[in-house]
Amino acid sequence: MAASSPSSDTVVVTPSSLRQAFGNVFSLFILILIGVLAFSIRLFSVIKYESVIHEFDPYFNYRVTQFLTKNGIYDFWNWFDDRTWYPLGRVIGGTVYPGLTLTAGTLWWILNSLNIPLSVETVCVFTAPTFSAFAAWATYLLTKEVKGAGAGLTAAALLALVPSYISRSVAGSYDNEAVAIFALIFTFYLYIKTLNTGSLFYATLNALSYFYMVCSWGGYTFIINLIPMHALLCIVTGRYSPRLYIAYAPLVILGTLLAALVPVVGFNAVMTSEHFASFLVFLILNVVGLVYYIKGMLTPKMFKVAVTLVVSAGLIVCCALVAVLIALVASSPTKGWSGRSLSLLDPTYASKYIPIIASVSEHQPPTWPSYFMDINVLAFLVPAGIIACFLPLTDASSFVILYLVTSVYFSGVMVRLMLVLAPAACIMSGIALSSAFGVFTRSIKFASIGKEVDARDTGNGVTQNDVVKPDRNEEPPKEKASRKKKKEKENVAKAPIATKKNERRLLMLPMETSVVAILLLILLGAFYVVHCVWAAAEAYSAPSIVLTSHSHDGLHVFDDFREAYAWLSHNTDVDDKVASWWDYGYQTTAMANRTVIVDNNTWNNTHIATVGTAMSSPEKAAWEIFNSLDVKYVLVVFGGLVGYPSDDINKFLWMVRIGGGVFPHIKEPDYLRDGQYRIDNMATPTMLNCLMYKLSYYRFVETDGKGFDRVRRTEIGKKHFKLTHFEEVFTTHHWMVRIYKLKPPKNRMRGKTKKSKSKPTSKRSATRKKNPWQ
Amino acid sequence: MGKSSATKDAEALVNSLRSAYTATPTNLKIIDVYVLFAIFTAVIQVYMAIVGSFPFNSFLSGVLSCIGTAVLAVCLRIQVNKENKEFKDLPPERAYADFVLCNLVLHLVIMNFLG
Numbered sequence: 033m034a035a036s037s038p039s040s041d042t043v044v045v046t047p048s049s050l051r052q053a054f055g056n057v058f059s060l061f062i063l064i065l066i067g068v069l070a071f072s073i074r075l076f077s078v079i080k081y082e083s084v085i086h087e088f089d090p091y092f093n094y095r096v097t098q099f100l101t102k103n104g105i106y107d108f109w110n111w112f113d114d115r116t117w118y119p120l121g122r123v124i125g126g127t128v129y130p131g132l133t134l135t136a137g138t139l140w141w142i143l144n145s146l147n148i149p150l151s152v153e154t155v156c157v158f159t160a161p162t163f164s165a166f167a168a169w170a171t172y173l174l175t176k177e178v179k180g181a182g183a184g185l186t187a188a189a190l191l192a193l194v195p196s197y198i199s200r201s202v203a204g205s206y207d208n209e210a211v212a213i214f215a216l217i218f219t220f221y222l223y224i225k226t227l228n229t230g231s232l233f234y235a236t237l238n239a240l241s242y243f244y245m246v247c248s249w250g251g252y253t254f255i256i257n258l259i260p261m262h263a264l265l266c267i268v269t270g271r272y273s274p275r276l277y278i279a280y281a282p283l284v285i286l287g288t289l290l291a292a293l294v295p296v297v298g299f300n301a302v303m304t305s306e307h308f309a310s311f312l313v314f315l316i317l318n319v320v321g322l323v324y325y326i327k328g329m330l331t332p333k334m335f336k337v338a339v340t341l342v343v344s345a346g347l348i349v350c351c352a353l354v355a356v357l358i359a360l361v362a363s364s365p366t367k368g369w370s371g372r373s374l375s376l377l378d379p380t381y382a383s384k385y386i387p388i389i390a391s392v393s394e395h396q397p398p399t400w401p402s403y404f405m406d407i408n409v410l411a412f413l414v415p416a417g418i419i420a421c422f423l424p425l426t427d428a429s430s431f432v433i434l435y436l437v438t439s440v441y442f443s444g445v446m447v448r449l450m451l452v453l454a455p456a457a458c459i460m461s462g463i464a465l466s467s468a469f470g471v472f473t474r475s476i477k478f479a480s481i482g483k484e485v486d487a488r489d490t491g492n493g494v495t496q497n498d499v500v501k502p503d504r505n506e507e508p509p510k511e512k513a514s515r516k517k518k519k520e521k522e523n524v525a526k527a528p529i530a531t532k533k534n535e536r537r538l539l540m541l542p543m544e545t546s547v548v549a550i551l552l553l554i555l556l557g558a559f560y561v562v563h564c565v566w567a568a569a570e571a572y573s574a575p576s577i578v579l580t581s582h583s584h585d586g587l588h589v590f591d592d593f594r595e596a597y598a599w600l601s602h603n604t605d606v607d608d609k610v611a612s613w614w615d616y617g618y619q620t621t622a623m624a625n626r627t628v629i630v631d632n633n634t635w636n637n638t639h640i641a642t643v644g645t646a647m648s649s650p651e652k653a654a655w656e657i658f659n660s661l662d663v664k665y666v667l668v669v670f671g672g673l674v675g676y677p678s679d680d681i682n683k684f685l686w687m688v689r690i691g692g693g694v695f696p697h698i699k700e701p702d703y704l705r706d707g708q709y710r711i712d713n714m715a716t717p718t719m720l721n722c723l724m725y726k727l728s729y730y731r732f733v734e735t736d737g738k739g740f741d742r743v744r745r746t747e748i749g750k751k752h753f754k755l756t757h758f759e760e761v762f763t764t765h766h767w768m769v770r771i772y773k774l775k776p777p778k779n780r781m782r783g784k785t786k787k788s789k790s791k792p793t794s795k796r797s798a799t800r801k802k803n804p805w806q
Numbered sequence: 807m808g809k810s811s812a813t814k815d816a817e818a819l820v821n822s823l824r825s826a827y828t829a830t831p832t833n834l835k836i837i838d839v840y841v842l843f844a845i846f847t848a849v850i851q852v853y854m855a856i857v858g859s860f861p862f863n864s865f866l867s868g869v870l871s872c873i874g875t876a877v878l879a880v881c882l883r884i885q886v887n888k889e890n891k892e893f894k895d896l897p898p899e900r901a902y903a904d905f906v907l908c909n910l911v912l913h914l915v916i917m918n919f920l921g
Contacts, residue, residue: 232904329826
């Protein structure tokens, strides 16, 4: 790596510029590798099962994307969907976050116009891994702005693998977060870049990236509250600078306008409490800017006079404005916040007032093991990163610290928000690892050169080496480690003596300690990689629509859901309505193409409570409710034969609670015996007579003669019974999905009812005469 | 006694402000006039909104466009001001180009939102 001899008319190639060029090429190569790694680790489910869309919410997004690709963007924007939430319908254009579907639709359109005929499903399945590669690159850019390229590469490599992000972005998980996390990190990167450079161009890009984030996910409120918090922090700690004004003010104005453009947000962008923080900080920032400007123009004495004058007059105006604002906010019962945001700020809010939000399993607080499962090694590298950010504390590093602290709080409230913690943890750990490597390799280098006196900091020389070394040391596989150690030692020996630009005594450790420490850090990285690959392969790659189990005679595949939806789509009329619990709504409309009553959007609590009440009532009452909704088929998920634990009987208490919240005649204690939920012969008669019990266990005793429920592990209470108002039309292979049809009402009344109605016959004839059609 | 000293201080303050301000170069004063005009337009719109603010999106886009151009002009002023040491190696043409670009985006959004 010695300097080449320069010719007279070419650029002088000095050792440091050659090293820098080599470093850049190497970084590019590593970034490409990181992208490929991020993409391929998410492909386990495609390899193990098939290229299918997972879970529930992605099916809705897939259906919307199909509509978009078939009908074009204007129809999509104005789409009113009448095949869901019958008879209310749903305004899709105004209630869906269009970012994900527009992104996938654009990708499909571009690929098709290049004559690459990928189907919409393939594009949808592989959108998430593609954007996770982009997110890793965005993390590199963000961390490079905060600490330098070495930390950036480490953070990018960590983010490509972190299990928490993998869980929401595997191939097939076609959900909002797949695109939104990329938008989040990219918006933060552009904000930090604007803060560092003060360029209005990046401020414009920042606003546009924020617009993309608003289109993609409801979690954009996190950005529009975090950035004002950081601006306020900078002002309060005396770090106000014109760059802060350029970074923040255009973002707020342009961002609010752009957010108001998205139909889902609309006027909420200026009317809900989630955005008020940004406006308040905007006002404060303007005032502070003005104050600094005037301070620069006046002498100190004059400035004091100005301050006393303005403060006395301005304080009155301020108080008046604040009083008006507080009155406005306090007049609304939720203080202007939406239900979901309130449940984040006050974790007990949802369980008291909105049982639907409380019942979703993703909205529960996480347990300690889930932290270790989801971010693994990063959990204890993060505090080291926080310390590294404080030396020295810049605007950018204070932002990352704030981001980490707030996301740790929110991840403690809801498991689902561990996803927001993952990029922050990766950035912090990347900074920590990179700084640690810097210290150790510097110790080795100067120890091997043998000059302790020359261990002073330089401007360029040392950082160049540190940039190149941590990159190489972060390549994961263990077997390459020994080869790399040799290469690194050679590089150290050949490295020129650092030029003395800044004289600063730096931390140095003995060489043996450093070598052992580097080996241990590499081992740590190896454990992290092993865990991530295991988590991706075993824990997070299950498409919930297809289940497998290993038994002594091989692999069993349970494809009952798709079997049931296919039966529905082939054996019922196009306009038939299907009632089920809201979990299965999206899948039913997407795969079976039938109208449903309630689905996963859960926007109408009363409608869901109606279905819940019907499931909890006896047969006749349930038949009345379903008949009033024009329902023809009822779908029930039952796991008792095979031991599938997420079936409707296990969810039944939520149906009772939600139904009881709106219809007071459903009381939860009626279904519990001594506070315990049972379905065996000790269960209450209300429980044994309700529709859900009957539809789940109808003819169940014929399977093994005793009716042993493998999930609840007891024999069922009522074994032999007949259905009077429903008839069974289909049960899947493993009895997991059962479909029933509503029996039509009887044509004529027989027996007792006829006798009791024969009394007021005189009245009858009178009324019959009034019949206008005779 | 206190009042007269307060008014004297206020007069001295206003005088020193005026003298310091006249020292600023002309191009910065032009930008300041533009900013004040934009804020004045925004205030007029707020008055019109109090009288009757239907349709709301037009009002919102009008007010935000005025405030937006004011903010962008202030950013331009910050970048062009020769006293700002942080921006001394930023050519004013680049600052103006960024200003024009940002205004383009702003007005595109406003045209869309105006209804």
